[in-house]
Amino acid sequence: MDKLRATLGGRDGQSxxxxxxxxxNEASTLGWGTRVKGFIxxxxxxxxxxxxxxxxxxxxxxxxxxxxxFYTFGNVCSLASTMFLMGPLKQLKxxxxxxxxxxxxxxxxxxxxxxxxxxxxxxxxxxLVFVILQSIAFAWYGLSYIPFARDAxxxxxxxxxxxxxxx
Numbered sequence: 001m002d003k004l005r006a007t008l009g010g011r012d013g014q015s016x017x018x019x020x021x022x023x024x025n026e027a028s029t030l031g032w033g034t035r036v037k038g039f040i041x042x043x044x045x046x047x048x049x050x051x052x053x054x055x056x057x058x059x060x061x062x063x064x065x066x067x068x069x070f071y072t073f074g075n076v077c078s079l080a081s082t083m084f085l086m087g088p089l090k091q092l093k094x095x096x097x098x099x100x101x102x103x104x105x106x107x108x109x110x111x112x113x114x115x116x117x118x119x120x121x122x123x124x125x126x127x128l129v130f131v132i133l134q135s136i137a138f139a140w141y142g143l144s145y146i147p148f149a150r151d152a153x154x155x156x157x158x159x160x161x162x163x164x165x166x167x
Contacts, residue, residue, distance in 0.1 A: 030084070038084035046077030068118050068127050072111055075138055079107075095141075103141040110134035 030038070053070030057063050083091045095104045110133045117127035143149040 029087075035084045039081045042077050042081030042084060046074045046079075046081060049074030049077060064124050064127075065118055068114055068124075068131060071131060072114050072134070075107075075111065075134060079138075100141060100144045103137050103144060107134055107137035107141055110137060 049070045051074075053067040053074060056066040056070065059066065086094065094100065110130045114127050114130040114134060117123050117130055140150070143153060
């Protein structure tokens with residue numbers, strides 16, 4: 001707390017080689033139990049919103065809008081849940097890693113474009129396309145954390161394509 005007070009009071013203490021982001025991160029660290037509880041809470045909210053969105057899909061007229069909003073919010077909560085385990089800075093660094101950057105960029109772009117397609121453009125077919133793309137990008141992003149999972153999926157898909165072409 002003294003470090004935070006010194007930083008806010010203008011006495012940086014830059015002599016120890018830390019920058020303001022590292023000092024703020026150190027001052028706001030959570031205990032492991034709190035991190036796990038935050039992760040579980042965010043993940044439950046994310047999965048709950050996704051399931052609720054799918055259930056609302058069958059409501060006449062408003063069902064598609066509710067589905068898209070809940071599904072997108074559920075994906076954002078699920079993604080945010082991992083920030084509790086790793087910390088926000090480490091999570092953002094991992095998201096921007098060269099192996100995950102493309103999946104992250106597609107996922108975030110599709111999240112934004114999904115909301116734009118529903119509320120501003122009002123093109124629901126396009127919104128569904130973005131939902132599908134965001135699901136694929138989210139799965140590809142998740143697979144990047146499992147060693148050799150992406151390679152196994154690509155190998156399986158290429159094998160399936162060869163089988164389909166021969167028939």
